Amino acid sequence: MYEERVAWVDSGVSDKLTLRPASQVMNLDRLGSFHQSRLSFMRTLVRRIMSEQWDISRKRFDLDEDGYGTVIYEVRTPHGLYSFVLFSHYLDPEERNDRVIACQWDLTMALCEGAVSEEQLEGLRENVPKQEAGRVDARVFVLSRANRSARNFDYVVNELAAGNQPDLKKITEVGYLYRTTAVYGSGKLGMADWNKVKGKHADFCRPFAGEMFTCYMLRQFSLEQAEHIAQQHSPETAVPMDDVIKRYFGIGNSTGLGMAPYLINHPQLISQWIEMRETALARVRQQGEVTSAHIEHLQRMIQKAIQHLREITSDDERQHHRNKDSIVELQEVADWIENQAQQISSWSVLTQHVEQLYSLETQEILNSLLMELYPALVDDLDDHMGIDECYDLKPEMSLAELRSVIESRYDWALAIDFTEPDSQHLFWYRSMEKLEPRLGECECDIGKEKEMALAIGRLTRECYDLIEQCLAEHPNTDVVRFLLRHPAQKGIIRRIQAMSQHFYGDIQANLVDKEMLPIHLLRCKLSFFGVSKFDPRSKLWVRNTMFQGAPLLSDIGHSFADDWYFPLTPAQVKEVGNESIS
Amino acid sequence: MKVSLNELTAAVKRALEGLGYSLGDYEDAADILIWMEMHGLQGLRELSRGLPYLCKEECTPAGITYEDGNVAVVDTHGNGGLAYVELATGLAYSNALKSGFSYVRMDHCHNRKMIIKSMVNYARRGMNCLAFWRNGSDPMVEYVVSIAAYAQYPDYLEYSASQLEKLDDKHSVSILCSQNFQMLQAFASGVLSEDKASVTTISSEQMAANHSQALEQGIEIEPELWEELNSLTERILVESTDASRAGAGA
Numbered sequence A: 001m002y003e004e005r006v007a008w009v010d011s012g013v014s015d016k017l018t019l020r021p022a023s024q025v026m027n028l029d030r031l032g033s034f035h036q037s038r039l040s041f042m043r044t045l046v047r048r049i050m051s052e053q054w055d056i057s058r059k060r061f062d063l064d065e066d067g068y069g070t071v072i073y074e075v076r077t078p079h080g081l082y083s084f085v086l087f088s089h090y091l092d093p094e095e096r097n098d099r100v101i102a103c104q105w106d107l108t109m110a111l112c113e114g115a116v117s118e119e120q121l122e123g124l125r126e127n128v129p130k131q132e133a134g135r136v137d138a139r140v141f142v143l144s145r146a147n148r149s150a151r152n153f154d155y156v157v158n159e160l161a162a163g164n165q166p167d168l169k170k171i172t173e174v175g176y177l178y179r180t181t182a183v184y185g186s187g188k189l190g191m192a193d194w195n196k197v198k199g200k201h202a203d204f205c206r207p208f209a210g211e212m213f214t215c216y217m218l219r220q221f222s223l224e225q226a227e228h229i230a231q232q233h234s235p236e237t238a239v240p241m242d243d244v245i246k247r248y249f250g251i252g253n254s255t256g257l258g259m260a261p262y263l264i265n266h267p268q269l270i271s272q273w274i275e276m277r278e279t280a281l282a283r284v285r286q287q288g289e290v291t292s293a294h295i296e297h298l299q300r301m302i303q304k305a306i307q308h309l310r311e312i313t314s315d316d317e318r319q320h321h322r323n324k325d326s327i328v329e330l331q332e333v334a335d336w337i338e339n340q341a342q343q344i345s346s347w348s349v350l351t352q353h354v355e356q357l358y359s360l361e362t363q364e365i366l367n368s369l370l371m372e373l374y375p376a377l378v379d380d381l382d383d384h385m386g387i388d389e390c391y392d393l394k395p396e397m398s399l400a401e402l403r404s405v406i407e408s409r410y411d412w413a414l415a416i417d418f419t420e421p422d423s424q425h426l427f428w429y430r431s432m433e434k435l436e437p438r439l440g441e442c443e444c445d446i447g448k449e450k451e452m453a454l455a456i457g458r459l460t461r462e463c464y465d466l467i468e469q470c471l472a473e474h475p476n477t478d479v480v481r482f483l484l485r486h487p488a489q490k491g492i493i494r495r496i497q498a499m500s501q502h503f504y505g506d507i508q509a510n511l512v513d514k515e516m517l518p519i520h521l522l523r524c525k526l527s528f529f530g531v532s533k534f535d536p537r538s539k540l541w542v543r544n545t546m547f548q549g550a551p552l553l554s555d556i557g558h559s560f561a562d563d564w565y566f567p568l569t570p571a572q573v574k575e576v577g578n579e580s581i582s
Numbered sequence B: 001m002k003v004s005l006n007e008l009t010a011a012v013k014r015a016l017e018g019l020g021y022s023l024g025d026y027e028d029a030a031d032i033l034i035w036m037e038m039h040g041l042q043g044l045r046e047l048s049r050g051l052p053y054l055c056k057e058e059c060t061p062a063g064i065t066y067e068d069g070n071v072a073v074v075d076t077h078g079n080g081g082l083a084y085v086e087l088a089t090g091l092a093y094s095n096a097l098k099s100g101f102s103y104v105r106m107d108h109c110h111n112r113k114m115i116i117k118s119m120v121n122y123a124r125r126g127m128n129c130l131a132f133w134r135n136g137s138d139p140m141v142e143y144v145v146s147i148a149a150y151a152q153y154p155d156y157l158e159y160s161a162s163q164l165e166k167l168d169d170k171h172s173v174s175i176l177c178s179q180n181f182q183m184l185q186a187f188a189s190g191v192l193s194e195d196k197a198s199v200t201t202i203s204s205e206q207m208a209a210n211h212s213q214a215l216e217q218g219i220e221i222e223p224e225l226w227e228e229l230n231s232l233t234e235r236i237l238v239e240s241t242d243a244s245r246a247g248a249g250a
Helices: A041-050 A118-133 A154-161 A168-173 A194-200 A209-233 A243-248 A257-265 A266-289 A291-312 A318-343 A347-357 A360-372 A375-384 A399-411 A456-473 A477-483 A487-499 A520-527 A570-576 B007-019 B023-038 B043-053 B080-100 B110-124 B181-191 B203-217 B221-234 B242-246
Strands: A002-008 A016-018 A053-061 A071-076 A083-086 A109-113 A139-150 A176-184 A250-255 A424-430 A437-441 A532-537 A544-545 B063-068 B071-075 B101-107 B130-134 B142-146 B156-161 B173-178 B196-202
Touching: A002 A139, A016 A266, A041 A209, A041 A520, A053 A209, A071 A118, A071 B142, A083 A118, A109 A118, A109 A209, A109 B156, A118 A139, A118 A176, A139 A209, A154 A176, A154 A209, A176 A209, A194 B063, A194 B156, A194 B203, A209 A250, A209 A544, A250 A520, A257 A266, A257 A437, A257 A520, A266 A360, A266 A375, A266 A487, A266 A520, A291 A318, A291 A360, A318 A347, A318 A532, A347 A360, A360 A477, A360 A487, A399 A456, A399 A477, A399 A487, A437 B242, A456 A477, A456 A487, A477 A487, A477 B063, A477 B080, A487 B023, A487 B043, A487 B080, A520 A532, A520 A544, A520 B023, B007 B023, B007 B221, B023 B043, B023 B080, B023 B110, B023 B203, B043 B080, B043 B221, B080 B101, B080 B110, B080 B130, B080 B173, B110 B130, B110 B142, B110 B173, B130 B181, B142 B181
Parallel strands: A176 A250, B071 B101
Antiparallel strands: A002 A016, A053 A071, A071 A083, A083 A109, A109 A139, A139 A176, A250 A544, A424 A437, A532 A544, B063 B071, B101 B173, B130 B142, B130 B173, B142 B156, B156 B196
C-alpha cells in the first residue's frame, strides 16, 4: 500500500521512508478529514513565541469605557520589532455580518514592521477600518477584522463586571469572544509582498505566520478588552478572568469558498505541506520506538481526543455523525491497543489496523496523535513547510512522454467520465461583489462562460485528448510544437509537468462534480493552520476555533508543554491529565 | 499610486483574462511584465502601450513558417509578446539542447521587450541566450539583450545607430540560444551595429537594486492604468444575485 521513496528532507537518521501514496492521501475525502498536528502553523508559531520568549507589551491602550478606541502592542523578537495596531469601533448589531462582503466590523487590525509613528498611525486609522476599500503601504504585512460574538461577548463582560467567572458550559459551546472574518497578507491592498516578508522578517518567514500571529494577538486583545470594559462599568465589583479560563478562549473563524481557489492555485505549496506532514508520520511509523510509556501517553491522548469530540457542538448532521462515530471508534482503538500492547512492535501495526477498520476521520485523528509522541522526529520539519513555487514549462519534452506523465500521474483525472452531466454540474466563478469566489450550477446559474480555471481534472482530460490527436499525426513531435498549435494548453501542461516532479502532486478530485464537497478543501487548509472544532454551516463554509487552549502572553517565560491541541473544557483537564511525556 | 507586486500581478492576470487570453498566456504575460517593471525595464509602459491593441478575437494563432534544423521562423501574427515569447524562446531552447545552438526569429511580434524575462527563465536552466531587435526609423534603435547560463540578470543594451538599415518591416525579434556563451558573443559581434550612439544600458547591479526597492516599497502605477486594469477585470466577474450569494456559503 505504501510507496517507498527517499524523503525530501534529510532526517539525519534514515532517509529511506515509506510515505503513503498520493492516490491515498490526495483523495479529497481524506484531505477533508485532516486535523491539526504539530506542524500546523498555529502550533509552530506558539512554539517559536514560547521558546524565543517574545516580548509583547502594550504601547498604547486608549479605550473608552465601552472598549472603543486604539490599541498598539509592541512585539520584540530575536529578529526584530513589530507593532500590532487595533481599532475598536462601535458597530450597530444590525450591521454585523461575517461575510466577506461586509463593510463594517467591530475591530480592525494591522500588523506592521517596526514602531508606528503618530503620522503612520493616522494613515492606518484612516485606512485600516475600511479594509478592502482602504490602502496601506508596504510597512504593513497583515490586515484583518473581527466581529464580537453575539452569544458571548456581553455575557462574559457582564459576568466579570458582577464579580463572577463566565460559565464554562457556555464557553464550551462558543469558545471565543471575537470571530475573525478575513485575514489578509501577501501584498493585498498595498501591503508588503510575501517575498519581502519572507526575506526580511525571519520571525514570520514561514507560511501564514504573520496571519496566525494576528489572530493570536486578537485573542489576547479580546480578553484584555473584556476585562477592561468590565472594570470600567463596575469598578467596585469587577474581577479579572481566571487564567485557566482565559486559555480556554480562542478566536472564532468563519471560512468560506474564498479559501478554496488558493489550494488549487498553489498546488506545489499544498503538496509540500502534505509531504512534510506525511514525512513526519512516516518517521513516527518507521522510526518511533514503541515503549510502554509511549503507549500510555497515546492512550491518554486518545481519551483527550474523545472528550474533545464530545464537547464539540455542531448543527451539521454530517459532521455530528462523524464526530459521534469517531468517539466510538477511538474507544475501540484504545481497547485494541490495551489488548495488543505487547504485539505493537511499530506504529505501522496500529495504523494499518485502523485503516482497515475505521473512518477517515478516526484515521487522521490518530495520525495527528502519533506525531505528538515524537517531537524530535517531527518538529524540525516545520522549517520546510515553505517552498518557492516554480511552474517552468519543459518545451523540449516529447509529446509522447507528456502523454505518459498524464497517464501515470493524472490517472485519476482520466478515470472521470466527463460525458456524464453530473461530472460537470458545477462551475467556479468570481462575483462582482468584492471578487468573491462562488460556486454555480451550470443548469441554473449565470456566468458559466466566466468560469475560473479550477477544474484541473477536466482541463487535463481535454489536453490529453488533444495530445492523442496530435500524436496520431505527429508521433515524434514535442511539447513546444504542440503548444504552437494549441497555445491555450500552455497553462495546464506547465502545471502537469511541474506537479509531476512533486511526490503528492495535485488534489485528486473533480472539483466541478455535483457531489463534490468544497468544505473538504477548506478543512484541509484549516487543518494546516491548526484550527479545531470544525462546525460546517453548509457544504460551502465552516466555523471553527483558533488558538483555543494556547498559552497566554503571561505564560511566556514559563514552562511550556506544547500540549494545547484538542482543547478541553478546563474542568475536564484535571480528569484527563497532562499529556506531556518526558 | 503604490501597489504591491502581488496585487499588480493579480490585476494584470485578471485584466488579460478579461481580454480573452488563456490561462498560460495571462500567467506568463503578468509574470513577465511585472518582472520587467520591478527591474527597471518599464513593464507597465509596455502594458499601457499594448492594451489598446489587445483584442484576442481578431488574432490568428502563431505558426512555424520556416524550419530547418536549428533555424526556425515563427509568425505570431501580431500577438507575439503577450502570448508567444515564452514559446518562441522555448523553441530556441529546445533546439539548442539538441544541437548546441539554435536561432529562432519571431515575426510580427509586438511587445518584443518581453523576450527578456523568457531568456532569464531559460538561463536559469543552464542556457546562454541572446536576443536583438530594431525599432523606430530616425534614428533606428537597436536592442540587444544577452544572458549567460545560470546568471540571474541579463545585460541590456539599447542604442541608436544612424547607419543602421531597417532589416525589414516585420516587427521581428531574433533569439539565439547556445550551450556556449562565446559563440553567442561572436555571432552578435558579426551582425550587430558597431556605430552606437545614445547608448543605454541597465547593469545587473541596477536591476538588483530596482528589484530590492520594488520589493521594499511596492511599485508606482498611474492611477489611470490601475483603473483600466480593474475595469477590464469586470469582464470576468459575474453579476451578484441573491441566488449567487447562496453559492458563496451564507
